[in-house]
Amino acid sequence: MDSKKLLSLIKKEEGIKLDFKLKLSLEHESSKKEIAKDICAIANSRGGRGYIIVGIEDKTKKVIGLEEGDVIREEQLQQIIASRCEPPIPIAVDNIFIGSKKLCIITIFSGDQKPYQIRENGAFYIRRGSTTDTMRKQELIEAFEENLDFFMETAMINKSDSSFLNEDLIKNYFKNKGIEINDDNKDFLLESAGITKRDKEGGKINCSLGGLLVFSSYNSMWLPHNMIKIINKINKKKDEIIIIQGSILEIIDKFEKEILDIFPRNYPIKAIMESINNAVLYRDYSTYDKFIEVYIDFKEIKIISPGALITRRDICQSKRNMWLYEKLITLDDNKRFLNDGLGFYRIKKTFVSIGKVRFINSIKEDYFKVVLSGINAFK
Template structure:
């Protein structure tokens, strides 16, 4: 890292990927613990590379510097490798600014998140400029993103497999060239992770993905699986629609309701393109929020539980690392071919509103939601 980049970092405020320390004494156990904890938190936080800068006051940004003997790269690497599981990729550089030496620890983007401290087993993350333990939903999302946990195949304890829609199951297996009947039904459903059985002594139960894709009455088990649409286009009162069912039924139901409520010249297909992706890629581990849609005269908004998984900026979002089990099932089952066309969808959405206003995409880490705001209906009224 050169001096110019270091100065630019110092000008920035502390955040999930940037932390300043006036000093840190790794000769003592307390200092080693603090260093490992902070590096772990930065590594687990979303974004690109992170930086821990030592020798700079966090509030004033005053450069106080460090002594030559304060830190050594071999020592820092050893602290991280011994205390963090798995070891976090880092590097240490010393930079001279205004006749003072500062230390910059670069925390690289690793492929083995989430990281934890060996000592207490805790997972840490940055919330703004502070370090905190990861919450359950954050830990689940981190595991999902790195393919260490497939939430769709997790069992729903005490669920009734009789809720499965036989027609959907037959359609799915027929597409694979498999004839399903009573003799092979349970083995096929189990091997495909639609249902689950831990032992002979226990009954079969549905998996999360099995309930979402193959059960029309899954709201009995998953009340958060719904689209709540609030129509505020008519003056005087809000009209609320609750759209439930298996995921394909939800998409079909949403398209019908939207076609009924919006003007014919409004780009309804673009809104449906977004809701299709939201249904597919929302975070189904968030059990306390549903998909929310609001129709206003000035704008139309869609709020999805969980941020969208992305590689870089929100120019094009990489959805490929969440709910792949569900994706494969919907590609097969959707006779309209909507899910087979996934990819680059947001570019199409923007083009659909060209000349009528801007479509805004918001990935909110703080609120753990993904939000899309479309131009209002008034732009399409003659």
């Protein structure tokens, strides 16, 4: 966004893809809800990119500017949107001066993940002229039909860099699919597989959420929530807090190495690894403010994964992250991602007549927890 483009937007009237705001505070819960609702509505409305310009008097379009010290940070706004909108909506934030007046421009990119929904109340919003309203039945039907085959993992991660994708992993993936990848077909194959996403208006190639998770060792630059935090209370030779990041397969390999160093040899590590395999595969990656936690104490081991388990009794009768599952079973030579429905049975079987296993699925707090007996049970 440059000043020329900004001036041309200010000349226009508010509409389904343009909103003027005098101020925007991100300190209070009410204002966070309101901006999430506005961005959701603009994203769901037909057309290309949408814009919210802060520092403009909406009725007169007079340039007032932000007050001194007012800063709207992209990272903060991204977190607010990601935690309230599903799927996450790609946005960008620019601060531009018009003369001595600083304005903030929020760009809402046109994605193919419509319709976007507010998590808290389950509502779908849309713009009608310059106002925000709930979507009607026929509008929802049309939006779902238009984007029937979308996966959350193929959502574009704005400002991501495809050069950070692991070339060897990409080659192995397509090789295992019986496809030869080369310079001539690379861009087409990556986009077709949902690993990269091309910005419809600017043409820039970005990575998808799943593309970064599976194929990038450096995805924490854009996805800091993709990590495992180990809290080690049993082995003083190891750090108490251990953070593990990287691509999904790297995270699993690194985690296993750390666990083998922490635990005594008689502890059934397989049960922990089965729990972690499920956690990294089925966690809710649209929850940007939570990560997988593994709490290790003498009495019990807790593996806590963001996102409640989707059971067959839920309205959505499917497993989360099936796009990820396809990529991982294609890449993983160790065959750790079995879709046989026996993962819980294998974990329980390990502890028969030795210790306890509990599975806690909290819809209210939106997490899935596996609780295993600690090392005291194996003394």
